[in-house]
Amino acid sequence: MKTQYFTATSLDGFIATEDDSLEWLFPLGDVNDTGYPEFISKVGALAMGSATYEWMLRNSQKIAEETGASWPYAQPTWVFSSRVLPAVPGADLTFAQGDVRAVHAEMRSAAADKNIWIVGGGDLAGQFYDAGLLDELILQVGSVTLGKGKPLFPRFTPTPLSLLSARQIGTGFVELRYQIPARATKNP
């Protein structure tokens, strides 16, 4: 069982524009050509921050057109937010806040022998990283620079990683998989 931060990013390290748009991402390639289908088949629980969740709410029609459902995940999903957010009918959602370690323990139970996916954003992934709970970083690095936007690693301090694999996906993406070395857990 691994906890993985799997995300698309621009070449200069932004996962979304400043206004949380992903429009730059879609022309770059087909998600089915990436490692996503195999990845998601091994995921037993998801966590996402409020900006990611609200992006999905805003884009539910587009998501339904592409995946057949306005909420595309069968797995239980934890949404981290300090605000009250609308729920998606039919989605297995738990709203959470506070220390990620307690929530991670719940997610482990739900995921059983499958993996935990930290969907994003970067701040939430950083909280799992800071708690010593992040095992892998899987990046779909798009062939585009954005110049500014929401950073992939807003909280990460200088961190050595270990590259496990690199795979070219057409001209629009390279898929990079990194192991995050085991480290002492920081106090919150």
Added chain:
Amino acid sequence: MKTQYFTATSLDGFIATEDDSLEWLFPLGDVNDTGYPEFISKVGALAMGSATYEWMLRNSQKIAEETGASWPYAQPTWVFSSRVLPAVPGADLTFAQGDVRAVHAEMRSAAADKNIWIVGGGDLAGQFYDAGLLDELILQVGSVTLGKGKPLFPRFTPTPLSLLSARQIGTGFVELRYQIPARATKNP
């Protein structure tokens, strides 16, 4: 003949720390395992900004230990700076400032059928990009995040690139080569 921005970068898009240190870079791998030896053999002229040049001046002893010479390039090199900088004895240096297009024409003549290497930093590479003079981007992406530092692309506007190749180099690097699509030259 191509004009290429070849540089090492952290995974989150920084080519140096805020104080222009490259200490994070050296433990990641051996430059001779990368595409650098083949790359440099095809370079006929170099351009670099003042921060890059001054880094080389400060680190001449380390460079001499690693390469056998405190100035490691046989090719003619243009150093862009608005200040007067000390020259390195024996190096083929031209100090330049102003519009990169005039200097690029000089460099083309000097390079003959070989390539032009924009060594860095990101601002200088961006000036060549803005002038429509940059053909390729070749990145040694190190397996490390820095969180902050000197950006790879401080001036780049959202730019679609085309990934030509991706090659894993041990666990410390992936080498990515991008073609920069032909574009209309912006006015300065």
